[in-house]
Amino acid sequence: MSRSALVGNVTAMLEDAGFLVSDRCAIRPKSFDVAARRGEDLVLLKVLGNIDAFDGTTGGEMRRLGAYLNATPMVVGLRARDEDLKPGVVYFRHGVPVLNPDTALELFVEGVPPLIYAAPGGHYVNIDGDLLADEREERGWSLGQLASELGVSRRTVSKYEDGMNASIEVAIQLEKMFDQPFSSPVDVIDGADEVRDAEPTPDDPDPESDDEHVVTVLTRAGFTVHPTARAPFKAVSEDDGGRRGFARMLTGHSAFTRSAEKRARIMSSLGEVTRTRSVYFTEGDSKRDSVKGTALVGCGELAAIDDPEEIRDLIRDRSQEPSEA
Numbered sequence: 472m473s474r475s476a477l478v479g480n481v482t483a484m485l486e487d488a489g490f491l492v493s494d495r496c497a498i499r500p501k502s503f504d505v506a507a508r509r510g511e512d513l514v515l516l517k518v519l520g521n522i523d524a525f526d527g528t529t530g531g532e533m534r535r536l537g538a539y540l541n542a543t544p545m546v547v548g549l550r551a552r553d554e555d556l557k558p559g560v561v562y563f564r565h566g567v568p569v570l571n572p573d574t575a576l577e578l579f580v581e582g583v584p585p586l587i588y589a590a591p592g593g594h595y596v597n598i599d600g601d602l603l604a605d606e607r608e609e610r611g612w613s614l615g616q617l618a619s620e621l622g623v624s625r626r627t628v629s630k631y632e633d634g635m636n637a638s639i640e641v642a643i644q645l646e647k648m649f650d651q652p653f654s655s656p657v658d659v660i661d662g663a664d665e666v667r668d669a670e671p672t673p674d675d676p677d678p679e680s681d682d683e684h685v686v687t688v689l690t691r692a693g694f695t696v697h698p699t700a701r702a703p704f705k706a707v708s709e710d711d712g713g714r715r716g717f718a719r720m721l722t723g724h725s726a727f728t729r730s731a732e733k734r735a736r737i738m739s740s741l742g743e744v745t746r747t748r749s750v751y752f753t754e755g756d757s758k759r760d761s762v763k764g765t766a767l768v769g770c771g772e773l774a775a776i777d778d779p780e781e782i783r784d785l786i787r788d789r790s791q792e793p794s795e796a
Contacts, residue, residue: 472549478504478518481547481572488579494740498733502532502701506542506744512660513542513745522548522562522569530565531673532701538672539697539707540719540745543660547575561588561657566672568659584656587639596642596654600632606649620648676700685724685752685770692779694720703737704749720786723751727767735762739791746793750786764791
């Protein structure tokens with residue numbers, strides 16, 4: 472299956488599951504293919520045939536964007552090296568959860584989260600340590616007795632009861648021994664915190680030299696500007712003043728070419744899904760005020776405004792207000 476067809480299939484699956492899905496980010500550079508929202512759950516999704524193509528730079532960018540936009544970065548892929556990704560398993564690449572299409576369908580359409588995650592050394596499950604301790608004590612077993620039954624150390628059993636994850640083999644042994652499951656689902660949307668904590672999100676990249684004057688003006692207007700490296704927009708800007716309608720903003724910048732217009736349209740679609748405004752700063756006169764809800768602002772007129780509130784008013788008047796629906 473081609474990657475384009477795979478992206479189309481995943482998009483259709485998300486729409487069937489009730490997600491609002493953005494237009495595909497069919498431009499370069501790009502760290503993700505689509506954004507999708509259902510209620511308060513926002514996902515930035517990369518779709519790949521082989522997940523070995525997902526590198527650390529892209530992973531870091533997706534995690535930064537997830538932090539800026541309150542979104543979960545995620546990859547849907549078919550295989551790694553020459554092996555198919557197994558259904559029901561969450562893999563991780565550069566701190567980003569990876570699912571195969573069947574696992575994604577179970578999660579988003581059927582509401583069934585995976586129970587297994589892959590990590591160095593094999594596949595593991597989350598153990599409900601409190602339940603295990605209760606069942607062991609109800610049987611009158613000591614830590615040593617359960618350890619002997621499992622073929623592990625007493626200290627290992629104690630760690631299971633304190634919340635340490637276990638191999639699939641141990642989880643199966645426990646289920647047979649006590650005639651009930653002890654594994655709990657992997658929280659893919661809100662989870663992966665331990666992985667992200669172990670692999671901290673990289674710092675913002677420096678803005679490109681051509682963008683520095685735009686960053687300076689936005690900063691003066693009260694925005695914290697987070698430059699991007701591989702996104703359909705140049706930066707995510709956060710409003711330090713917390714004014715309504717300006718919590719976050721996607722920003723672009725270049726001469727107003729056909730490519731820039733295409734980028735502005737994609738930014739508008741992403742803004743609708745991520746609930747952000749979007750503005751494209753142009754070099755020269757675009758002769759237009761907006762592209763499908765993305766404000767167009769000439770760098771000349773931007774530089775001529777000294778009052779931060781005037782800058783905000785200009786963007787507000789020309790851009791589409793984020794929907795809260």
